[in-house]
Amino acid sequence: MDYIEAMKELASEVLDLLGEGLWIPEKQVFSRQIKDVQSDSVLRFNHYAAVKQQGPFSKGCQEDRIGFGEHSDPQILTILRSNDVGGLEICLNDDGLWIPVPPDPTQFYLIIGDALRVLTIGRFVSARHRVLANTCGDSRMSIMYFGAPPLDATISPLPQFVSSQKPRLYRPFTWGEYKKAAYSSRLGDCRLDLFKPGI
Numbered sequence: 001m002d003y004i005e006a007m008k009e010l011a012s013e014v015l016d017l018l019g020e021g022l023w024i025p026e027k028q029v030f031s032r033q034i035k036d037v038q039s040d041s042v043l044r045f046n047h048y049a050a051v052k053q054q055g056p057f058s059k060g061c062q063e064d065r066i067g068f069g070e071h072s073d074p075q076i077l078t079i080l081r082s083n084d085v086g087g088l089e090i091c092l093n094d095d096g097l098w099i100p101v102p103p104d105p106t107q108f109y110l111i112i113g114d115a116l117r118v119l120t121i122g123r124f125v126s127a128r129h130r131v132l133a134n135t136c137g138d139s140r141m142s143i144m145y146f147g148a149p150p151l152d153a154t155i156s157p158l159p160q161f162v163s164s165q166k167p168r169l170y171r172p173f174t175w176g177e178y179k180k181a182a183y184s185s186r187l188g189d190c191r192l193d194l195f196k197p198g199i
């Protein structure tokens, strides 16, 4: 419980700084969503067991396995902590270039979620990421805090970001609707596409 409260505080501070960086007059516009008592934020523990070598002809360490398939996190902001076992990778561009993220148990890692991407019309982008488990080394463990709005909160770009050059890309939807879409689609699907106008 203390950990969740501490993560909520940390996420709120980071979101306030992001709001400030975007010159948003009401700088708590993002953090108040996750501070709301009805916030749908969750904590998840992940454990990726090291994959055992398959036999005399296996390729050993080269034989990487997907531990968590590629996806973007649907919420506003994720705070990740892990042990010192690697495996996390982020996709830097549309060409599918995967970059390993070095593990550091003394650090928190931040991942922008789809909801923040929509609220800021892409000024912050929800990076796709995945986890590989491989045949050498120990098990990776991570604790994920997903900061989310209340289920009935509307996810729609802040008016000051909308312009003729930057029109809204999706119809307004509630976090509850988006969460339902996320859980009823495949992990790697781009769920935001479901909310494009006319679909």
Ligand SMILES: O=C(O)CCC(=O)C(=O)O
Pocket: 044, 046, 068, 073, 080, 082, 088, 129, 130, 131, 141, 142, 144
């Ligand atoms: O375990 C990790 O390092 C990342 C897991 C993840 O991306 C997730 O739980 O959404």
Ligand SMILES: [Fe+2]
Pocket: 071, 072, 073, 129
């Ligand atoms: Fe994730």
